[in-house]
Amino acid sequence: MWIWQQLGWPQLTYDSARLDNLEQQFLLRAGAFIGAFKHVGAEDRDAFRIELISDEALKTSAIEGEVLNRESVQFSLRQQFGLGGATGHAPPREQGIAEMMADLYRHSLDPLTHETLFAWHSMVMNGNRRLRAIGEYRSHPEPMQVVSDRLHEPAVFFEAPPSARMQDEMAGFIAWFTDTAPQGKAPLPSLARAGIAHLYFVCIHPFEDGNGRIARALAEKSLAQNLGQPSLIALAFTIERARKEYYAALARNNRSTEITNWLVYFAETILTALENTHARIDFHIAKARFYDAHRGRLNARQEKAITRMFREGIDGFKGGLSAENYIGITRASRATATRDLQNLVEKGALTKTGSLRHTRYWLNLPMLAR
Structure with a gap:
């Protein structure tokens, strides 16, 4: 019943x-x-x-x-x-x-x-x-x-x-x-x-x-x-x-x-x-502050990738953003992707974990600290 x-x-x-x-x-x-x-x-x-x-x-x-x-x-x-x-x-x-x-x-x-x-x-x-x-x-x-x-x-x-x-x-x-x-x-x-x-x-x-x-x-x-x-x-x-x-x-x-x-x-x-x-x-408050801090400091490829990362929300890319992800989003060459990602780390926009093929990148936000 x-x-x-x-x-x-x-x-x-x-x-x-x-x-x-x-x-x-x-x-x-x-x-x-x-x-x-x-x-x-x-x-x-x-x-x-x-x-x-x-x-x-x-x-x-x-x-x-x-x-x-x-x-x-x-x-x-x-x-x-x-x-x-x-x-x-x-x-x-x-x-x-x-x-x-x-x-x-x-x-x-x-x-x-x-x-x-x-x-x-x-x-x-x-x-x-x-x-x-x-x-x-x-x-x-x-x-x-x-x-x-x-x-x-x-x-x-x-x-x-x-x-x-x-x-x-x-x-x-x-x-x-x-x-x-x-x-x-x-x-x-x-x-x-x-x-x-x-x-x-x-x-x-x-x-x-x-x-x-x-x-x-x-x-x-x-x-x-x-x-x-x-x-x-x-x-x-x-x-x-x-x-x-x-x-x-x-x-x-x-x-x-x-x-x-x-x-x-x-x-x-x-x-x-x-x-x-x-x-x-x-997360949304941190997002607003992030864009305030980095406005005018990113190139078009970097902005496109950052926008795509924010779209994933709090969970972010499963396993983190890889160089391959970046290339897929921006259509950049591998050499350009490597330079762009390193530059984003230097500017404090991203954090980096791992090395070589295990390297992953994360939005540098307080609640996403790794």
Whole structure:
């Protein structure tokens, strides 16, 4: 029996004592992040906001196996927020996910409605021509199943409630989301509410596609409402790093209405996401200072390589930047690449580890010290 077939559904139970310490940690870390972000200058804040939201847009899509173009997503986000300097073109998928993430950020404190979810689904499915129902709950008579991609013996990981129940199920979900908000009839702590919102929604699986992306957006909306401001928490960024663990946790918790283990997993993921968000703010601040320090001191090849290194984010190139990487990025000869890299080390832009063919280069930033 699936979770929605259990006696008592949709009432989900858990041991709140196991979340108490995690809730306290969340409030402390969220406060520290909010304080750190307030110290960022207004001009830099817009740039960081675009960076953080675009990363979430890219990663929430990557969790579902969709690889999007970063520049197109950022171009569309800058348009959404009315920021200057937006030039280029965004294909439908990039435009759609950027539109949803911008709407989530701007209206995170607004009540949740069916219309909100329909709009998000239309955005996420922008350009999709294979679905029968976009911007509405599914209505097809076939079972809604999540299956493996094995061709000969596909395994059913989950089967959702039949489409005929969608209107009632989603009316119940929205009523629950409203009642458990900070000003609702039965408010819940931050982590419990976000975790339940995610699991409850994906167990209903109301849309033909896009349920995972919308569930993660709902978790972030829930956190924002509990914090009283948009969260910018790197939830999708963190989940994508351990995607198999995320899907395994969902699979372990889709047959019982007792969901303590899911909530502990999700709460710990949110705490890790907060740490990642704080680290990325530090990274973006260091990036701004780096460019201030080296403006006008790098040649065109070096600037191109540095830009490419920053695009890799906190993790950087796996194993560090090699001379071969530099040649691939800049199309420079080996001799020129060697001179350029040595010059970057002398200027303090890069640090160097290893020797000979094991030589690797790293951005010279405090949080990346090696």
